[in-house]
Amino acid sequence: MAGSKGREGEMLESIYSVLALVFILVACVELGDAATVVDVYRLIQYDLAGVPFGSRLASLNHHAGSLPFAPGADLSRTVVIIPFREVNITFLRDYIMQRQPLGGLLLLLPQNISSESREEAEEGDRNNGKELIRSELAELEKLLVHVNIPYPVYFAFEDDKITAVLADVKTNDATGQPATATTGGYKLVVSTPEPKKLASPTITNIQGWLPGLKADGDVNQLPTIAIVASYDTFGAAPALSVGSDSNGSGVVALLEIARLFSLLYSNPKTRGRYNLLFGLTSGGPYNYNGTFKWLQSFDQRLRESIDYAICLNSIGSWDDELWIHVSKPPENAYIKQVFESFSSVAEELGVKIGLKHKKINVSNPRVAWEHEQFSKSRVTAVTLSELSVAPELLESTGGLSDSRHFVNGIAVSRSVKLVAESLARHIYGHQGKNIQIFADGSSLAVNPFYIQSWLDLMSQTPRVAPFLPKNDPFILALKKELADHTAEVNVQHEALDGIFTFYDLTKASLNIYQVASVTFDLLLLLVLGSYLIILFSFLVITTRGLDDLISLFRRPPSRKVKMA
Amino acid sequence: MTVFHFFNCAILTFGPHAVYYSATPLSEYDTIGTSVKAATVYLGTALVKLVCLATFLKVPENDSFDPYQELLKALIGFIDVAGLYFALTQLTHRNISQNHKFQAVGLGWAFADSVLHRLAPLWVRARGLEFTWEYILQGLEANANLVLTISLAALGSLMWLRKNKPRALVPIIYACAGILATMPSITSYLRRGLGWHLPKVVGFELFASLMMAFISWQLFSACQKPSA
Numbered sequence: 178m179a180g181s182k183g184r185e186g187e188m189l190e191s192i193y194s195v196l197a198l199v200f201i202l203v204a205c206v207e208l209g210d211a212a213t214v215v216d217v218y219r220l221i222q223y224d225l226a227g228v229p230f231g232s233r234l235a236s237l238n239h240h241a242g243s244l245p246f247a248p249g250a251d252l253s254r255t256v257v258i259i260p261f262r263e264v265n266i267t268f269l270r271d272y273i274m275q276r277q278p279l280g281g282l283l284l285l286l287p288q289n290i291s292s293e294s295r296e297e298a299e300e301g302d303r304n305n306g307k308e309l310i311r312s313e314l315a316e317l318e319k320l321l322v323h324v325n326i327p328y329p330v331y332f333a334f335e336d337d338k339i340t341a342v343l344a345d346v347k348t349n350d351a352t353g354q355p356a357t358a359t360t361g362g363y364k365l366v367v368s369t370p371e372p373k374k375l376a377s378p379t380i381t382n383i384q385g386w387l388p389g390l391k392a393d394g395d396v397n398q399l400p401t402i403a404i405v406a407s408y409d410t411f412g413a414a415p416a417l418s419v420g421s422d423s424n425g426s427g428v429v430a431l432l433e434i435a436r437l438f439s440l441l442y443s444n445p446k447t448r449g450r451y452n453l454l455f456g457l458t459s460g461g462p463y464n465y466n467g468t469f470k471w472l473q474s475f476d477q478r479l480r481e482s483i484d485y486a487i488c489l490n491s492i493g494s495w496d497d498e499l500w501i502h503v504s505k506p507p508e509n510a511y512i513k514q515v516f517e518s519f520s521s522v523a524e525e526l527g528v529k530i531g532l533k534h535k536k537i538n539v540s541n542p543r544v545a546w547e548h549e550q551f552s553k554s555r556v557t558a559v560t561l562s563e564l565s566v567a568p569e570l571l572e573s574t575g576g577l578s579d580s581r582h583f584v585n586g587i588a589v590s591r592s593v594k595l596v597a598e599s600l601a602r603h604i605y606g607h608q609g610k611n612i613q614i615f616a617d618g619s620s621l622a623v624n625p626f627y628i629q630s631w632l633d634l635m636s637q638t639p640r641v642a643p644f645l646p647k648n649d650p651f652i653l654a655l656k657k658e659l660a661d662h663t664a665e666v667n668v669q670h671e672a673l674d675g676i677f678t679f680y681d682l683t684k685a686s687l688n689i690y691q692v693a694s695v696t697f698d699l700l701l702l703l704v705l706g707s708y709l710i711i712l713f714s715f716l717v718i719t720t721r722g723l724d725d726l727i728s729l730f731r732r733p734p735s736r737k738v739k740m741a
Numbered sequence: 742m743t744v745f746h747f748f749n750c751a752i753l754t755f756g757p758h759a760v761y762y763s764a765t766p767l768s769e770y771d772t773i774g775t776s777v778k779a780a781t782v783y784l785g786t787a788l789v790k791l792v793c794l795a796t797f798l799k800v801p802e803n804d805s806f807d808p809y810q811e812l813l814k815a816l817i818g819f820i821d822v823a824g825l826y827f828a829l830t831q832l833t834h835r836n837i838s839q840n841h842k843f844q845a846v847g848l849g850w851a852f853a854d855s856v857l858h859r860l861a862p863l864w865v866r867a868r869g870l871e872f873t874w875e876y877i878l879q880g881l882e883a884n885a886n887l888v889l890t891i892s893l894a895a896l897g898s899l900m901w902l903r904k905n906k907p908r909a910l911v912p913i914i915y916a917c918a919g920i921l922a923t924m925p926s927i928t929s930y931l932r933r934g935l936g937w938h939l940p941k942v943v944g945f946e947l948f949a950s951l952m953m954a955f956i957s958w959q960l961f962s963a964c965q966k967p968s969a
Binding site for chain 1: 743745746748749752753756757760761763764765766869870871872877
């Protein structure tokens with residue numbers, strides 16, 4: 178008896194546990210998915226020497242609202258959606274500076290600057306519109322990157338779904354009722370964990386070495402010429418910072434120059450008596466930290482053998498004028514030599530070249546040009562750029578405004594030709610002679626397809642250094658490409674210097690739900706309740722009679738009376 | 742759209758069954774056993790139908806109305822009728838009158854149908870944040886289905902359990918039973934062939950169910966007169 182009872186008890190227990198498990202499983206079923214899911218990109222979050230900048234939050238769960246704000250409205254639980262063309266920079270700046278509360282900000286960028294857009298670049302009117310967009314984007318980026326925003330800020334590209342949602346939100350807002358929990362509307366949800374600090378971000382420098390021709394019996398070290406470009410970017414939205422011009426154009430030009438000279442150097446008869454050192458450095462936006470570390474790693478002999486270095490920075494969107502920036506005074510013999518070789522080639526190509534001198538202020542940690550790091554290590558260096566003024570910290574670092582549409586392959590080709598011819602004249606000693614080595618149509622012509630395809634690749638790869646892991650496929654691709662053109666490739670991994678701290682979470686999925694208000698639910702409950710009551714009464718009346726219905730409400734006769 | 746909405750849709754879908762049971766004399770005569778047995782028969786019928794559908798039907802490429810497929814589906818739908826026949830005639834019920842037997846069977850049948858077809862989608866989707874009218878319409882459909890099933894059970898009991906029927910009414914009874922049995926095919930034709938939207942289809946179902954209920958009620962009372 179006791180045994181069977183025991184077994185029964187066990188069976189009941191197991192049934193209960195199975196039921197409990199089923200209930201838990203059922204309760205954990207994913208809640209229904211949203212009608213609209215959009216890819217959004219978060220504003221960067223970083224600390225500079227401990228001071229916080231950028232958007233400090235990531236997760237979002239509020240109602241959608243739009244401009245213009247209703248006066249006196251409480252927006253601390255509203256996400257405001259602003260399309261780019263409605264952005265008023267002064268209004269935004271005042272709003273952020275005054276630290277007004279806001280649930281979140283969603284900025285919609287025009288579709289034609291997205292890397293997925295396949296619009297062909299057209300001349301004429303389009304250019305004016307594009308230039309305007311570019312400058313406005315740059316201004317917006319500058320504002321957002323240098324302030325501390327205590328709520329989530331996201332970027333998204335305008336498409337049909339989100340435009341429809343925005344139109345709906347605008348009509349709702351126009352009726353004077355901002356969306357809250359009781360009036361329905363749209364709810365924007367981004368569910369992500371809290372953003373965490375990125376521990377020890379790495380910067381990776383890639384160098385390629387093309388040795389020159391050493392004559393028999395020559396024991397001295399051959400002189401070296403270095404060509405350097407930094408490849409990483411920084412922008413308001415790290416997942417969108419593709420930096421096509423800054424400095425994708427420089428990287429592509431460096432690769433093409435490496436390809437041309439590897440062709441020349443492959444044949445000992447045409448190999449020059451100079452070594453060529455190609456450097457792709459990282460850490461550009463952060464005062465060229467990577468270049469500094471790269472130079473530190475140099476052998477003393479190598480450093481002393483470098484005749485001069487050419488740094489390439491933003492050479493993709495110029496028309497007819499380029500600048501050579503130097504830190505040594507222009508009267509310096511080496512600088513004069515370099516500038517002359519450049520200007521003679523430039524004249525033949527119909528390009529204007531100017532010389533700009535900016536002294537290095539040793540006490541100022543700001544390094545505006547890459548050549549300044551070389552100069553600090555006593556190496557003669559110049560920077561070739563379309564920019565005439567030195568950029569500020571975190572400016573012109575390839576952000577939102579720097580997409581594929583704003584750079585053109587022809588400018589890059591011309592820059593490649595300029596640099597390659599100047600180098601060749603210096604290496605082969607053809608100063609002053611009008612000899613074109615990389616003539617169009619020859620086997621050494623600048624290859625526009627190579628440039629286009631690499632520009633396209635650069636424009637699809639966001640390259641913010643802290644978010645590029647050591648063995649990122651892009652870095653490996655650069656290494657392989659350089660290895661194809663040079664004899665020896667070295668990769669150097671370093672840690673980014675301490676004053677910058679970055680936080681993760683650059684990309685997320687935004688769910689847009691259309692929600693009904695609580696009043697709607699209550700109303701529905703009321704309607705259903707009355708429906709069921711009416712149904713009940715109807716059925717009682719038809720099947721049992723009206724008396725029964727009334728008797729339901731009458732109290733049963735008390736027992737006392739019955740007993741009596 | 743939140744648990745509140747789920748609760749609302751649930752009481753719309755399953756409430757009427759409970760109300761029907763408690764409001765009519767079914768609760769007085771404690772016919773829950775009959776309803777449970779009818780529900781079990783429905784389960785069995787559904788399984789058989791599933792197997793037949795899987796064996797004989799092709800997966801449709803597009804959402805258009807294919808007459809042959811629909812004909813096959815209608816034929817398979819008659820398995821439903823066979824199931825009802827089994828539930829009404831073959832099962833041993835406690836001693837309850839004809840009147841209440843068909844109601845109990847119809848109720849149990851409709852409840853099982855609602856639970857099987859509508860509970861799972863309701864639980865999974867209606868608790869999300871996104872609001873749609875779909876589940877309210879589904880609840881209305883469940884209501885219409887309840888009325889239709891009870892009418893079909895009434896006609897079924899007329900056809901198989903009552904021996905003396907007025908001659909003239911017999912073909913009408915069979916015709917109405919036929920219409921009720923093919924109701925799923927009719928709604929599917931409306932949805933796919935004519936392209937009606939869900940609210941329109943649900944409206945049609947409600948209207949048709951009320952009409953058929955009225956007709957069955959008249960037929961039932963007409964057949965009851967001789968024995969009265």
